[in-house]
Amino acid sequence: xxxxxxxxxxxYIQSKGEVTMNELENLFPQVSSMTxxxxxxxxxxxxxxxxxxxxxxxxxxxxxGAQEERYLKKTLTHIDEKNIIAAKAVKLISPERSxxxxxxxxxxxxxxxxxxxxxxxxxxxxxxxxxxxxxxxSTVNLTGGEINRDNLAVSGAGAVEFMENxxxxxxxxxxxxxxxxxxxxxGNINDSQLKKAIIKRAAKVVVLMDSYKNGINLPYTFARLSxxxxxxxxxxxxxxxxxxxxxxxxKVL
Amino acid sequence: xxxxxxxxxxxYIQSKGEVTMNELENLFPQVSSMTxxxxxxxxxxxxxxxxxxxxxxxxxxxxxGAQEERYLKKTLTHIDEKNIIAAKAVKLISPERSxxxxxxxxxxxxxxxxxxxxxxxxxxxxxxxxxxxxxxxSTVNLTGGEINRDNLAVSGAGAVEFMENxxxxxxxxxxxxxxxxxxxxxGNINDSQLKKAIIKRAAKVVVLMDSYKNGINLPYTFARLSxxxxxxxxxxxxxxxxxxxxxxxxKVL
DNA sequence: AATTCGGTTGTTTGAAATGAACAATAAAGG
DNA sequence: CCTTTATTGTTCATTTCAAACAACCGAATT
Numbered sequence: 001x002x003x004x005x006x007x008x009x010x011x012y013i014q015s016k017g018e019v020t021m022n023e024l025e026n027l028f029p030q031v032s033s034m035t036x037x038x039x040x041x042x043x044x045x046x047x048x049x050x051x052x053x054x055x056x057x058x059x060x061x062x063x064x065g066a067q068e069e070r071y072l073k074k075t076l077t078h079i080d081e082k083n084i085i086a087a088k089a090v091k092l093i094s095p096e097r098s099x100x101x102x103x104x105x106x107x108x109x110x111x112x113x114x115x116x117x118x119x120x121x122x123x124x125x126x127x128x129x130x131x132x133x134x135x136x137x138s139t140v141n142l143t144g145g146e147i148n149r150d151n152l153a154v155s156g157a158g159a160v161e162f163m164e165n166x167x168x169x170x171x172x173x174x175x176x177x178x179x180x181x182x183x184x185x186x187g188n189i190n191d192s193q194l195k196k197a198i199i200k201r202a203a204k205v206v207v208l209m210d211s212y213k214n215g216i217n218l219p220y221t222f223a224r225l226s227x228x229x230x231x232x233x234x235x236x237x238x239x240x241x242x243x244x245x246x247x248x249x250x251k252v253l
Numbered sequence: 254x255x256x257x258x259x260x261x262x263x264x265y266i267q268s269k270g271e272v273t274m275n276e277l278e279n280l281f282p283q284v285s286s287m288t289x290x291x292x293x294x295x296x297x298x299x300x301x302x303x304x305x306x307x308x309x310x311x312x313x314x315x316x317x318g319a320q321e322e323r324y325l326k327k328t329l330t331h332i333d334e335k336n337i338i339a340a341k342a343v344k345l346i347s348p349e350r351s352x353x354x355x356x357x358x359x360x361x362x363x364x365x366x367x368x369x370x371x372x373x374x375x376x377x378x379x380x381x382x383x384x385x386x387x388x389x390x391s392t393v394n395l396t397g398g399e400i401n402r403d404n405l406a407v408s409g410a411g412a413v414e415f416m417e418n419x420x421x422x423x424x425x426x427x428x429x430x431x432x433x434x435x436x437x438x439x440g441n442i443n444d445s446q447l448k449k450a451i452i453k454r455a456a457k458v459v460v461l462m463d464s465y466k467n468g469i470n471l472p473y474t475f476a477r478l479s480x481x482x483x484x485x486x487x488x489x490x491x492x493x494x495x496x497x498x499x500x501x502x503x504k505v506l
Numbered sequence: 507a508a509t510t511c512g513g514t515t516g517t518t519t520g521a522a523a524t525g526a527a528c529a530a531t532a533a534a535g536g
Numbered sequence: 537c538c539t540t541t542a543t544t545g546t547t548c549a550t551t552t553c554a555a556a557c558a559a560c561c562g563a564a565t566t
Contacts, residue, residue: 002514021552032516037553053306053524054552126379126395133400142379142407144397144415147386154395158415162397255543274523285545290524306553307523 005031006039013049013058020055081210081234086110088232088253089172089208095119097169100198101128103153103191104174106208111135122166124154124194141166148188155190163197171202173228175209177216180244183224184209185217192220204229211236225250258284259292263301266311273308334463334487339363341485341506342425342461348372350422353451354381356406356444357427359461364388375419377406377447394419401441408443416450424455426481428462430469433497436477437462438470445473457482464489478503 005028012027013019024036040056043049049056086109093099095117101107103125111123111131119138123129129142143163145156173195176186184207186192199205205228214237225231226248233252245252258281265280266272277289293309296302302309339362346352348370354360356378364376364384372391376382382395396416398409426448429439437460439445452458458481467490478484479501486505498505 034517034554035515038515041554050303050305050310052304057303126382129379129400130383130405133402133405140400142395142397142400144395144407144411147382147393147395149386152383152386154397158397158411162411286523287525287546288544291544294525 002031006042009036009039010043010048013043013056016058018052018055018057023055078210078212081212081236082106082109084234085208085210085232086113089206090114092170092206092230093119098122098167100163100168100171100173100202101125101132102172102174102195102198102208103128103148103151104176104208106174106210107172110172110208114138122163122168124159124163125152126154127152143194145190148191150188151191153191153194155188155194159190159194160197163194163201166201168198168202170204170206171198172206172208173198173223175207175213177218178209178214178241179217180240182217183221184228185219185221187218187220189220192222195222199223199227206230206232209233214238214241224248255284259295262289262292263296266296266302266309269311271305271308271310276308331463331465334465334489335359335362337487338461338463338485339366342459343367345423345459345483346372351375351420353416353421353424353426353455354378354385355425355427355448355451355461356381356401356404357429357461359427359463360425363425363461367391375416375421377408377412377416378404379407380405396447398443401444403441404444406444406447408441408447412443412447413450416447416454419454421451421455423457423459424451425459425461426451426476428460428466430471431462431467431494432470433493435470436474437481438472438474440471440473442473445475448475452476452480459483459485462486467491467494477501 009024021033021036025033028036040049040051044051044056047059049058082105085106089110090113093114096119098120099122101111101121101123103123107123107125108128108131111128112135114132114136116136117138119136120141121129121132121138122141122143123132124143126142126147129140132138133140143154143159145154145159147154175184178184186195199222205223207228207230209231211234225244228250230251230253231245237252242252262277262281274286274289278286281289293302293304297304297309300312302311335358338359342363343366346367349372351373352375354364354374354376356376360376360378361381361384364381365388367385367389369389370391372389373394374382374385374391375394375396376385377396379395379400382393385391386393396407396412398407398412400407428437431437439448452475458476460481460483462484464487478497481503483504483506484498490505495505
C-alpha cells in the first residue's frame, strides 16, 4: 500500500471538497484507476471521505451545515498555516497532562490532531470540547457562560472564575492580533479577561499565531510578549518580531 | 412533484443514516425507481443528503465520526418517539423567552426543531448549545464543568452554581428513568443535582419522557411527579401513570 | 542467488447503477 | 372540453463498479 499516495489523495479531497475519478486519474497517471478506487474505499473506511458515484467527497466539508458557513469561512482561511502551527503545537503535549485549549479555528485544528490518549483538557470552546471527547479518552472540562457567536467561545464572569481554580501544565492560546507596541490583543473584553486568567494559571503559555495576525491592533490587550513562553507560528514572521521575542526570552517555533 | 414523498424519504434517511435504492423501492412500491432517483437528486441539491452509488446518506450522520457511534446509538433508539415528544415540546416555546434545555438525545431533537427566533437559552450540553447557536439567533449560555462522555452533559459543582443564579421561564428536562414509587431518577449524582437545581429555578418544568423510561429505577431521584408541571410523552404511557399524574395536577401531553 | 510469501497493483469482465430521451399520465387553467 | 405544463414511467446506451485472477514487488529465509 502506498501510504503517501493515499494521504496525497486525502489532502487533495480535503482541500477541494470533492473529486471525480477523472481528476484523480489525471493527477496520478502512474497508477491504475482500480488502485485509485481502492484508495478511495480505504479512505472511506477511515471515515475521511465518502464515496460518491464517480468520485468522492470530503466529510469535513459536508458536515458543515449551511448555517455554519460564516464560521466556516474563518475556519478555512489560512488553513495551511493553521495546520502547520497545530502540528508543531501537538508535539508539545504528552499524555496525562493538564492542558488548556483556547477557542478559535487554530485550536480546533490542534484538537483534531490530538492523539487518542488520556489528557486533562480544559477549554472555553464547545466545539473543541466535543472534538476532544470524541477523539480521545480525556477528561474534558468546559468553562461556563455565554457563547460568543463569532468564535464559539464561552466567556463571561463564570468562565473566569472557573479557570481561576484549575492548574494547567500547558495552555494554548489563540491570538486574534499582535502588535510590537500593544502586545497580544483581542476584540472582546470577556475573551480578554478569560485569556488573562488562564495565562496566570498556566505553568507554560504557548501562543498560536499565524503570521497574518502580526501588526494588527485590537482594543483589549491580554498579554505582552514577556508573559508567554512559546510562540508557534508559520515561519513567516518578520525579523523585528523574532528579535523582540529573543529579547523577552520567548521561544519561537 | 410529490412533496410528501420527498419529505418522507428525507426523514427516513435522516433517521436511518443511509438508504439503498432497493430499500426505497420496497418502501415506495407505487413509484418507479427513476422517480426515486430524481427525488434523491433533488434532496441532494437541497443539501439534505448526499448521493452515493446505489443510494444516499444523511449529511447529519456523516458529520458524526466513528468515535461518536456510542452516543449515536442512543440518539437513534426510539427516534420516532423522541421526534413526537420534541414536536409537542417546541409548541410550548415562544420567542424572547428564557428556556433551559437539558442534555440528552430528546433535548437535541428539540433543539433541532427550534424555529429561528431569538430566545435566551440555557443548557448543560455543548452539542445542544452549538445547534442552537447555529440555527437560531438566540443568546446561548452553557453551564461549566466536566463533560460526561455518556450523555454529553456538562455537570459538577460549577454547573449547579451557574444555574442557581438564572431565571428560566420554562425548563425541559430529559428523564432517564421513572417509577411511580421513586419518581424521576438518573444514574449520575452530578446530573441529578443539576436537574434539581434547575427544577428549583424554573417557573415551568416540562419533563420529556418516552414511554420506555416508565417503570425503570436508577440510583438518584431528582424529582417527584408533584415537582413538575407538564410531562410530554409519546402517548404510550399506562393508565396508572396518567391517574397518578392527574392526582398531582400534572398535565400529560 | 534462488525461493517463498505477503502484500500491492494491473487487467479483464460481467453486473449494477445511472441519466438522457421520449412516452404516458396527471393536474391546472382557460 | 381542450390545451398546456408538470410529474412520472420506460427504454436503453453509457458509465461506474468490484470480483477474480494475474503480475509484480520487496523482504525474509534457505
